């Protein structure tokens with residue numbers, strides 16, 4: 001897009017809005033159509049820009065698998081310190097008052113938020129621990145054989161990450177009011193990392209997309225939301241404001257998408273809204289058919305033009321997939337009008353970045369299939385499911401809608417997946433692309449973990465509970481090469497780890513990581529680790545099941561130490577912490593967050609609010625001690641420790 005156009009796009013919409021509100025009778029709908037067109041122009045320009053990004057991602061995801069190094073790292077964390085129910089020792093914070101927030105300034109290079117670089121640099125690296133060694137270092141204490149699986153038990157349930165909503169009518173972030181990513185207090189006090197880091201007073205910077213010498217967005221927004229028309233003007237301005245940075249700034253992209261989609265929704269008629277659901281559903285249906293026929297693989301990729309012509313003719317394509325040309329054409333039209341495929345004159349069809357992601361074996365194509373089953377197919381039996389089990393949340397882990405759909409209600413979700421090896425592999429592949437939409441690094445302050453790992457070399461530093469094929473550990477170790485592989489453990493079901501450990505043998509980034517087979521419904525075999533990391537685990541389960549999983553982990557944790565004993569002056573072992581990396585749902589959630597929660601119903605899981613996480617934690621004898629919230633997505637890291645008075649684990653060791 002020509003950047004010179006940027007200032008005019010917003011005013012175009014605003015002019016149309018003015019004309020809508022000024023007009024009466026029939027002309028109002030004409031103006032509404034003009035406004036919609038203006039919004040469409042914005043969206044088209046936006047998607048033209050995002051196409052460039054998508055193409056990079058397409059190549060990366062498809063040709064090279066997920067490459068965490070090229071994932072755009074945007075520092076966008078807000079830390080919320082919640083009421084701290086413990087610990088009680090001397091250097092603990094007093095039981096806190098709720099909700100303080102910070103924003104980090106955007107960074108040109110990645111670092112973990114709130115991490116004190118100087119402090120990290122001063123860590124006395126012990127060569128024996130491998131903490132400063134090459135990332136493949138395997139000679140750390142507690143080191144294991146990359147290919148060994150250390151214990152075996154069986155089975156469980158789980159879920160997957162829904163696919164990108166970027167071209168459908170969804171909103172990604174919990175930003176009911178775009179622009180509200182900044183919190184109003186000019187100075188906030190943040191307890192960075194209790195109990196080991198002193199409280200700090202931090203000046204709140206403006207996020208990049210708002211820091212352009214324009215009037216304060218939050219103030220403007222509040223002033224502009226008095227009437228529905230003000231709201232429309234605000235949304236138009238919000239889109240305009242973010243145009244320049246949308247291709248480079250993730251937060252700007254999210255704000256712009258959220259505002260544009262809300263704007264479209266606001267100027268559409270209710271009947272059009274209802275019909276648009278079925279337009280989206282038809283595109284989903286067409287994708288499913290084309291996946292089944294192998295159409296996305298039969299269209300040549302860019303660069304393989306025949307006789308200088310892009311793509312392939314409809315007749316040739318129909319021939320390649322064994323379909324009648326007219327039915328192929330009508331299905332393709334559905335996808336062209338949805339921006340999934342591109343028509344070129346006279347009778348040819350080409351890939352777009354979206355359709356490239358749908359080629360067989362790609363992680364996005366696997367994600368599509370998973371979501372198709374869990375959302376679309378499950379929807380066909382949901383009324384019957386509720387008639388059978390009652391109109392209540394599925395408690396699971398068995399007797400969930402997906403197992404009901406499969407005709408095997410007695411099975412848990414992962415038992416279902418394991419019945420079909422290809423489906424299971426597809427699930428794991430789908431999980432591997434969640435890092436950009438569901439940030440892994442960049443949210444949590446890793447300072448204490450790295451420091452304590454150096455100070456307590458006998459302890460396991462990082463246990464990825466339900467870590468699958470280790471892709472998350474990989475991403476963490478790229479960001480923190482000091483995190484020695486042999487101090488990291490990936491725990492998962494035996495059947496998952498068997499394949500993962502074998503594949504890891506050829507992967508330099510995973511060499512030395514320990515693989516511990518287990519069933520988190522029954523045990524947590526690694527005791528006294530610094531961190532038990534649960535990414536996308538609890539959301540797969542109902543409250544009672546999630547509580548049981550946390551309870552099992554608590555048995556292995558070290559509780560916050562009592563006050564140091566002046567007689568011995570022995571330094572206490574750092575308390576173990578659980579880090580839950582998941583969506584933090586707001587009430588009410590925006591569309592994308594609601595959709596993720598709704599899709600979790602299919603497997604008996606749920607996305608949770610902070611209060612719901614705190615309740616599940618409390619039932620397991622744990623307390624929420626900090627929350628790091630991502631500003632660009634609805635995701636957060638919720639930190640738990642053993643609550644005051646609760647029994648804790650068995651002590652240090654592996």
Ligand SMILES: C[S@@+](CC[C@H](N)C(=O)[O-])C[C@H]1O[C@@H](n2cnc3c(N)ncnc32)[C@H](O)[C@@H]1O
Pocket residue numbers: 154155156157158159160414431432434465466467468469472491492493496518519520521534535536537540
């Ligand atoms: C939704 S995936 C999340 C994977 C990974 N943590 C991530 O963020 O991509 C759930 C993981 O939990 C594992 N899992 C399911 N049931 C389990 C159980 N009973 N014990 C251990 N792992 C289990 C699955 O194999 C899968 O790897």
